[in-house]
Every structure is written in C-alpha cells, then in structure tokens.
Amino acid sequence: MGDPRTDYAVCMLCEAICGLEVDHDGERVLRVRGDERDPFSRGHICPKGTALADLQNDPDRIRRPLRRVGDRFEEIGWNAALDEAAARLHEIQQRHGRDAVGSYNGNPSVHDYAGFFGWSLFADGLGSRQRFSATSVDALPLVLTSTLMFGNQAIVPVPDIERTDFLLMLGANPAVSNGSAMTAPDVKRRLRDLRARGAKLVVVDPVRSPTAELADHHHFVRPGTDALLLAAMLNVLFAEGRATPGALAARVDGLDQVPGLLADFTPERVAPQVGMAPDAIAALAREFADAPTAVCYGRVGTCVQEFGALTSWLIALLNLVTGNLDRPGGAMFTTPAVDLVGLAPRLDIAGSFDAYRSRVSGLPEFNRELPVAAFAEEMETPGEGQVRALVTHAGNPALSLPNGRRLERAFEGLEFMVSIDIYRNETTRHADLILPPTFGLERDHYPLIGHGVAVRNTAHYARPVLDRPQDSLEDWEISVALADRIARLRGGLEGLRWRAQARFARAVGPRGVLRLLLRLGPQKVTLGDLERAPHGVDLGPLEPRLAKLLGKGRVNAAPAPMRADLPRLARRAEGPEPASPNGLVLVSRRTLRSNNSWMHNSERLVAGRDRCVLLMHPVDAERRGLASGQRVSVKSKVGEIEVPVEVTDGVMPGVVSLPHGWGHDRAGSRLRVASAHPGASVNDVTDDARYDAVSGTSSLSGVPVAVAPLGA
Ligand SMILES: Nc1nc2c(c(=O)[nH]1)N[C@H]1C(S)=C(S)[C@@H](COP(=O)(O)OP(=O)(O)OC[C@H]3O[C@@H](n4cnc5c(=O)[nH]c(N)nc54)[C@H](O)[C@@H]3O)O[C@H]1N2
Ligand SMILES: Nc1nc2c(c(=O)[nH]1)N[C@H]1C(S)=C(S)[C@@H](COP(=O)(O)OP(=O)(O)OC[C@H]3O[C@@H](n4cnc5c(=O)[nH]c(N)nc54)[C@H](O)[C@@H]3O)O[C@H]1N2
Ligand code: SF4
Ligand SMILES: [Mo]
Numbered sequence: 001m002g003d004p005r006t007d008y009a010v011c012m013l014c015e016a017i018c019g020l021e022v023d024h025d026g027e028r029v030l031r032v033r034g035d036e037r038d039p040f041s042r043g044h045i046c047p048k049g050t051a052l053a054d055l056q057n058d059p060d061r062i063r064r065p066l067r068r069v070g071d072r073f074e075e076i077g078w079n080a081a082l083d084e085a086a087a088r089l090h091e092i093q094q095r096h097g098r099d100a101v102g103s104y105n106g107n108p109s110v111h112d113y114a115g116f117f118g119w120s121l122f123a124d125g126l127g128s129r130q131r132f133s134a135t136s137v138d139a140l141p142l143v144l145t146s147t148l149m150f151g152n153q154a155i156v157p158v159p160d161i162e163r164t165d166f167l168l169m170l171g172a173n174p175a176v177s178n179g180s181a182m183t184a185p186d187v188k189r190r191l192r193d194l195r196a197r198g199a200k201l202v203v204v205d206p207v208r209s210p211t212a213e214l215a216d217h218h219h220f221v222r223p224g225t226d227a228l229l230l231a232a233m234l235n236v237l238f239a240e241g242r243a244t245p246g247a248l249a250a251r252v253d254g255l256d257q258v259p260g261l262l263a264d265f266t267p268e269r270v271a272p273q274v275g276m277a278p279d280a281i282a283a284l285a286r287e288f289a290d291a292p293t294a295v296c297y298g299r300v301g302t303c304v305q306e307f308g309a310l311t312s313w314l315i316a317l318l319n320l321v322t323g324n325l326d327r328p329g330g331a332m333f334t335t336p337a338v339d340l341v342g343l344a345p346r347l348d349i350a351g352s353f354d355a356y357r358s359r360v361s362g363l364p365e366f367n368r369e370l371p372v373a374a375f376a377e378e379m380e381t382p383g384e385g386q387v388r389a390l391v392t393h394a395g396n397p398a399l400s401l402p403n404g405r406r407l408e409r410a411f412e413g414l415e416f417m418v419s420i421d422i423y424r425n426e427t428t429r430h431a432d433l434i435l436p437p438t439f440g441l442e443r444d445h446y447p448l449i450g451h452g453v454a455v456r457n458t459a460h461y462a463r464p465v466l467d468r469p470q471d472s473l474e475d476w477e478i479s480v481a482l483a484d485r486i487a488r489l490r491g492g493l494e495g496l497r498w499r500a501q502a503r504f505a506r507a508v509g510p511r512g513v514l515r516l517l518l519r520l521g522p523q524k525v526t527l528g529d530l531e532r533a534p535h536g537v538d539l540g541p542l543e544p545r546l547a548k549l550l551g552k553g554r555v556n557a558a559p560a561p562m563r564a565d566l567p568r569l570a571r572r573a574e575g576p577e578p579a580s581p582n583g584l585v586l587v588s589r590r591t592l593r594s595n596n597s598w599m600h601n602s603e604r605l606v607a608g609r610d611r612c613v614l615l616m617h618p619v620d621a622e623r624r625g626l627a628s629g630q631r632v633s634v635k636s637k638v639g640e641i642e643v644p645v646e647v648t649d650g651v652m653p654g655v656v657s658l659p660h661g662w663g664h665d666r667a668g669s670r671l672r673v674a675s676a677h678p679g680a681s682v683n684d685v686t687d688d689a690r691y692d693a694v695s696g697t698s699s700l701s702g703v704p705v706a707v708a709p710l711g712a
Contacts, residue, residue, distance in 0.1 A: 008022070010536065014180075015178070015180050015450045016183060016184065017183055017447040017454075018049055019034065020033070020049060029056040029466070048594075051593075058601060060672055065078060068431065078471065078473060088432075093486075093490075096386070101387070102375075102379070103130070105395060106134050106394040106400070107138070107395070111445075111450070112475055113446045114444070122391075131370065136697050143156065144694070144695050148353070148559035149556050151556075152549070153350060155549050157319065161194055166293070167194060169201065171205060171298050171311075175214060182299075201216055202284065202287075220275055221652075222655075225275070226298065226305070227572075229276065231270065232274075244289075245325075248323070252557050253554050266278075275652065294322060308699070310565050334453060339521050352365065352367060352368060359374075359385045360374060370696075372402075375397070389414060389416040392418075392419045392431070398425075398426035402700060404663075404683040405638075408430065416432055418431055420478050437474055442466045446461045447460060459537050483502045484503070487502060568693060584656050585654065585656075586702070586704075586705045587700075588660045589615075598661075600661070600673070600677060615656060616707065620654065620656070620707075629645075633708050634656070636685040637687055640684075641682070641685055645707070662682070
C-alpha cells in the first residue's frame, strides 16, 4: 500500500474502450471516473466502469490457485497447480488422443491482448479439434461473412455513424450494450448527434429497446425473420433499378447472380412472417437507397438466430449494392494502429471454414473452433475423440451457453477440468483446479479488438495502474506456463517446437509483440508514443481502404454456403414459425448494469429493483391472467425457470424478453453478493439443438416457450 494517487487506464470490460481516471493506493482502487482528456471517450463512463473498483477489491475474487478436495477447495502453490494440470492433461491426451482434451475460451479474453496471444499459443499447441469459444454465441455469422465475401475474417465493416445520413440498425441495442463491432464510446450521445445533424435512425427489433427509443422509427419484427426482411428490401431495389453499387463493382464477383437469387422474396410474400406491412418494407428499402449515404448494421440479435449467416450476408449486400460499402457515411473499415487484417493470413487466423466437422452432429469448424452447439454432446458421446478433460479460460458456459444445465452435467462427467478464472462461479465450481490470473487494472492493456472496429482511428495503451500482486500470474503467463509444461511431457520434435514458442513468448513478452505489431501497422505510432500519451491518441476519421485490404483479392457477393441456404429461407417464408407450446417465443437482452454473467458480485450493480424480469405484451399477459410483478414459469423443450413478469407494450405481441447472465443460486460457487440477487438463467431454457444451418451459431432468439402463472 502507498499514498493515494491518480493514474489513467483504458476500460477492458467492453468494446467501447472508455478512458478511465483511477484513484488508488497501489493496491486498492479508491474511485474510478471517466477520463475527460481521452479524445475518443471524452469522459464517458458507464456503471460497469465505475464498478470496476468493486471487482478489483472484491474479497470473493480468487487470488491463489485452488484445488478440489472432495466438495471443498484448498489453496495450493502455483508450481504444484501448474504441474498437476499439465500432467493430467498430458496423460489424458496420451491415453485417449489429442481430441480428448477440449477447451473453451470466453469473452473477456477478447479484451486482453496479451491473454489472447497466450491462449492461442496454448490451444494451438494442444492440437485438439475439440476447441470451443463464445464466438459461436456471438459474432460468428458476421466474421464468417467477412471470410466468405472478403477472404479475411478481420475485414469487418463498421457503421460510419459520425457521417451517415441514414442508419438502419437491426438486432443491436448499443444504448445498453455500448456497442459491439462498432466501438463508439458514449454511443447514446453519438446517436443523438446523428439525429441532431438531420440524419435518420431506424431500429428493427422485436423489442422497443432503449436504442429504439432514441430512433426516428422503430419496427417490430418477428424474431429470426430479419433475413426475409432484408431479402425483400434487396428484391425491391433490384426490381426498381435502385441498385447502384458504384466503382466498387469492378472488384466484385457474383453480383449479377444476386437479383435472380432473391427474385422470389417479394415484400408481399415475406410480410406475414416478418410482421411488417409490404408497403413499409418497400418504403424502407427506397429510403435506404435514396439517402445520400446510408448504412445497415446488425449485431447480436441478427447473429444468434435461425438465419444468422444469411442475415449477416444480406446486411453486407444491402450496403454493397447501394454503393455504401467503403465510403464515408456507409460501412467502412477502420485503420487501426495494429492491423489484424494484414496479420491474419500470416498468423493463420484469416478464418478457415468447414475444413472439418464436429464428431457427433457434423457442425463446421470456423477458425479451428467448433460451434458450442456441439459442446455438450462432444463431452457426453462415447467413442474416439470424446472430450474427457476440459480447460476453460475466461468463460462461464454454465450461464452463457444454451442449455447450460446440460453442460453442467457434462462437466460432472469429465475426468479432469481446469478453469483459468478470477471467480469460483457456476462453471468453475465444477473444476478440479482453478487458476486465477491477475485482473483488470493489475495489468497493461491495448484494446486490440476494440480499436479494430472503431468508428474513428484511435490508439490507447495503458500501463498497469495497480502494483502487481505478489506471487501472481497474468492470463498469458498461465497459458504459456501450461504450454511449456505439457510440451516438456510430450517431448519429440513437436514438444520441442511448442516449448520453443513458449520460451520465445516469455522472452519477448506481450509488450514486445505489441511494439513489433505497432511498427508493422499502417499508422505511424510506436509503443513509446503511446506510453507518452496516457489518455490515448486520435488518428483521424475512417478512410476508404477496402481495395488496399483486398490486395489482389476480390469481393464475392454470392458465396456458395449462403446461396445454398436460400431454399431454407424460402421455406421459412411459407411456413409458420416452428410450433410454440402456447404461442410465445423468447428473445434475450442485456441490461446496463451487467456484463454477460460475471459482474453481479458488485453491490452497486445489483442494488435496487430486480433486473432479471420477463417482458410480455399486455395482450399475451391478459390471455394468461398475468400482471406486472407476478412470478411465472417459463418452460421450453429443455428446461423451466421462474422469474417475475413485467407487462409492457414495448415488446411485440407473441414475444417475451429476458436478460441472460443470471442464475447465481448454485451451490459451490463463491459469489456472496450475486447469490443474494440470483435471478434465473435464460440459458436454462434456450435449446442447444437450435442453430444456424450455415455457421452452427446457436439460435438463442425465438426459442418457443410456454409461460404460465406459478402454480397453474
Ligand atoms: N441467451 C443468451 N445467451 C448469451 C448471449 C445472449 O445474448 N443471450 N450473449 C452471448 C455472448 S455475445 C457472449 S460474448 C457470451 C459470453 O460467454 P462467456 O464468455 O462464456 O461468459 P461470460 O459471462 O462473459 O463469462 C466470463 C468469465 O470470465 C471470467 N473473467 C472475467 N475477467 C477475466 C479475466 O481477466 N481473466 C480470466 N481468466 N477470466 C476472467 C469471469 O469470472 C467469467 O467466469 O454469452 C453469450 N450468451
Ligand atoms: N451492459 C452490458 N453491455 C454489454 C454486455 C452485457 O452483457 N451488458 N455484453 C457485451 C457483449 S459480449 C456483446 S457481444 C455486446 C452485444 O451488444 P448488442 O449487439 O447491442 O446486443 P444486445 O444488447 O443483446 O441487443 C440485441 C438486440 O437484438 C434484439 N433481438 C433479439 N432477437 C432478434 C431478432 O431475431 N431480430 C432482431 N432484429 N432483433 C432481435 C433484442 O431484443 C435486443 O434488443 O454487448 C456487450 N456489452
Ligand atoms: S461503456 Fe464499456 S468501456 Fe466504457 S466504461 Fe462502460 S464497460 Fe467500460
Ligand atoms: Mo459477446
């Protein structure tokens, strides 16, 4: 402990990368505020950023490795823990083959550049096909679209909300989520600014979300029907000769096929399923095409649904055929100081697709990972390649993945499980060993992913604010230490090569890698420059750069896997949606004071009213005799939960909405604040057997459910 002082950091909790001003004494955080001098976030902070102090100081956070002894956990030393983990994992791979050790990588590693490299080194070397991550409940359809259309998953279009005349947003709620694949700190101000300068915001969502409240227009859509809506909009543009792709057309293949592919998707045909009038669909298409500039943007709600891949593709097509791809005011590509686009092919992460399939259900690999829809069955199903041991890293699948209860049962059947995590929670309580890394302000940060999808070119490097705790390891060091030990046991040429990588990683360190990547990057900033600018630096507005990113490559407007899925979409246009026991479908949402499943142990975030509440339309409530505040049962094919209901016309009739990330009442976890405000897990009722046919992405939206008063 030392004297109170103030340092600056960049928030690692979400993609908005707000600058933070932190009062601390070296060990404890006294207060966190928004950094007024950050040129990008300009003092903005959300409740989670402020609550970072609670997590830093949380007495429930694990500080020493824990080893299971019966039903209890006891602290052990790092060497003993790492040796045991390596020995068990190696032994199981020797006995049953490489695939017998599975892995799962969660969301926080996206916000930790060092951890991201460390985990890649570990999981690549492990050499198991049973590799899973949160990507397949998140942006998989988006990055798959980039791979199929642009040849590189890192070429991700970003809506130029600073300059656009028309923003069409589907399945995203940045007013609450603070934006995703669109790094835009203080996004509410930016959306208000957009409207103040005369531009238009239209939101398409089965819920009138806080973002929809900010919009000029909000359209309800039936969950999972965005692809029908977009196909019909494109259909109108082709039929009326409003498709004007502009100069980019010379770099595009397959564009001439598209009108024919979408010829049957007329507004009249899709309207009953979508829940929008044919005229409204046609008018929306015209308005989009006629705006001087326009951009269509979709996120989680368009990804984690029945037609995740088709929807993401049609969004890109809409931007492309209206001439809005890669132009100011349209869908643009950030020029970040560390450019993953150039690095991806060299690091072999440009996005392989369907090079192999999962053992049981035959779901396609993407970027050497399998979709989590296959996770539980790969642990349960005997045979060669069955997952018998598991390493989880910065993930909480028990609450964050569909059919979480089934996953928990599968964890119980494993021979060995090790979790790299800061909490003993719903997932890690099943582990034999928990390895706790340093957290948050105890380490340095460069928001690699956030910068890569930002609405402005910026760069921000933050040194550790707090002193490094004694006898602690960072995430990357844990991954590398495990890799080094397993490599030693494995031996042979492969073991030698893996060990050499681990040694190299230790010698260079994440900062060394970052220094090099900045030097290779398209912006002329060095790590030294960034260290001298603790508030971050502005590198100017987005500029057109697709031609450069493509190199010799071309855009594929009609990738084969997308074309092949159109008949399924056509069937959806005909048939009613899959039967629901009493006519309701469930979608999920985020709340401002949560971060997926893991920030509910902060008193200030869970204080006040219950936030794990089911939204239901008055017509549906009346039919079931329900009133706000009443507790109901929500039942699906896979499970049942109990939650309070809130009756509101802010949700579409026939749709109910519940936040994910709750359900903290499980024995054996150590989350004293969260377990006093447990809520219920929506993923106890989402169904892992529902997924997008193209990408294998879980379909968490539109789950058929029955809702009834408790005791009925
Ligand atoms: N129904 C429904 N389910 C969803 C979604 C939805 O919209 N609806 N959204 C999905 C999305 S987009 C995502 S990204 C996933 C998230 O899925 P996951 O990443 O699996 O889950 P999180 O809840 O983010 O859990 C993060 C875990 O990391 C730990 N942790 C936090 N910081 C660190 C750190 O620095 N190092 C380490 N090693 N561990 C850390 C936390 O304690 C927690 O256990 O959830 C998905 N689940
Ligand atoms: N406060 C907070 N912020 C977060 C997180 C958090 O948990 N809490 N999580 C972070 C993470 S990991 C991510 S990936 C981002 C995600 O950020 P966003 O992509 O903005 O995700 P959501 O806020 O879940 O908004 C999804 C919207 O899609 C709607 N929706 C559901 N189904 C459909 C559908 O079929 N069609 C359409 N058109 N809409 C649909 C929902 O009603 C909801 O309004 O947020 C990040 N930021
Ligand atoms: S918006 Fe995101 S980056 Fe900004 S303070 Fe909140 S959690 Fe941190
Ligand atoms: Mo996410």
